[in-house]
Amino acid sequence: MTPRSAKRGLVRPYVITDGRAHPTRNTFDLVTLVSAAQGGDLAGLSPEKRRVMALCRGGSLSVAEVVGHLQIPVSVTKVLLGDLVDSGHILTRSPIPSAELPDIKILQEVLDGLRARL
């Protein structure tokens, strides 16, 4: 396997984003879920955007996962994702707000209770 340092760094991030550092929308979090929209036309997309589309076609992915697969920095990925949302290629879904998530203490107690029972 090629070491990662040999693969990276050929195409620099400013070329990927065309010099932009600010995403067109500020809605992306690491856990924001993105998925491919229906019928997006891939013509005219940069190779990185195509790869994002290819990743997202398989189902929803979090931004963090897209970053991990693309191997480009988070903030750069957000710029790309912002573009793709603007062009209607992908849909985003915010993560479930933390207020609705179960308390970790309760989960622990459930676990303890289950262990006690079994």
Next chain:
Amino acid sequence: MTRDIPEAVFWCLLAVALAVVVLLIRERRITARLRGKVKVLEDDVRARDAEVRHLAAVRLPALMESLTGRPVVPGLLHGRLAGSAFATGLHTVLDLFARSTETARERADVSAKSALKSSMRALQGLANEQQLAISEMQERHDDPYVLADLLEIDHTNSQFGRRAQAISVLCGSWPGRQRAASPLVDVVRGATSRIRDYRRVQVHSQVDVAVTSRAVEPIVLAVAELLDNAARHSQPNTSVQVNLQHAHNGVAIVIDDAGVGLLEQEIHRAEQLLAGQQSVDIQKLGDPPQFGFAVIGILADRYGFRVSVDTQSPYGGVRAVVFLPTALLTRVQDDTPRSVPAARPVPAPPAPIRPPLTRRTAPAAAPAPEPAQASAPAPEPAAAQPPAPAPQPAAQPGTQPDPASGPAAEPMTATALGLPKRRRRQPLAENVNPAPEPAEPAAPQGRSASEAAAIMGAFARGTRSGRSCASDATDSTDSTDSTDLEGNSQA
């Protein structure tokens, strides 16, 4: 007797006078001859003086210039001196001068090149190091403002690195930096990364070949020099068009600019440099030195690609064509599957919210050489493949054993070490429809969002009720009923 004396005196005097006359005449003749000789010699000396002056003032400077380009060295001033020992002497002087200048120049060239090379290599190393640091910073900071600054630094650093690299190649060094075989598009975009006006470059690709790893860096450098020339010699509001086209036995990179173009003699000079045959004299590159073509020539000669700039672009400027023979090309390889096992842990922590990702567990399972481990990284690469039918194979390993496991259950399997392994979340409709079209999974997302919310809510309520059940310690029946009961009552 005394009468004879005057006669005798007369005769003596006559004889003396005769002798004097004869002597005078002879003397005169000798003087005339000598005068003539002296005149000739004087002429000769004057001629040699003039010749020496001519040597110092005209011929040696001309010879000096001829060593740096102009080929004409004037001959002797006085043709009659030709063939004389003096002329031979002068010729020897000229020869010695030429030879010593040549030697001195070569020595200076070698030492200048080696000094430049070592210092440029140091700079190149620093630039690479800095690029690594910048890359790390780009990954560490998730702030658009920081990123904006980093992008600028990165851009400047890349140009800086390219300059250092170009000079060290010119001085006989290798381009450095090992690269993996990369798609041609990425190679061209890599070249774009290293020039000032990268935003004006538009790449149109119709090819899907990759460049072999040893040729990546030289081609990046050569294309970067061409792109830099193109962007530098055209208006800032024009674009530089790059087309990648298949050709016979290779691929052509066509770079068109809408600039001023090249003059006839510039094209001639460029062609000489691009041929890369003769060694480049760094002192002949002008001031400021223009080493673009020279660097390209060296690289082209060394790696076996061809560059020409003799065509006019349809936009009015220069059309530069880089022809890459098949020997430098390879099939484009799908790097996505390879990239998945190589992926680093995600920098930010989604872990508290989500179960561990598969690619995190895969390296953990790697040391154990069990047969189950071999299959562990497999599903993810399949899922990550860009081609359209990929979602279907991705669904196979996880969901096929029980396609009817219900939309609520996230398919969970275990690694060889018994750690839970999370599958890529599938669209819920996929379980209903085992062979979806690639575009279809996106459709039911809206519906599954509410469902997911309901599921999460039910889960939360379930845990709460579970806790209350545990604290009650009276409920010994199955907890699902009570969960539903609680859930319904709370809903």
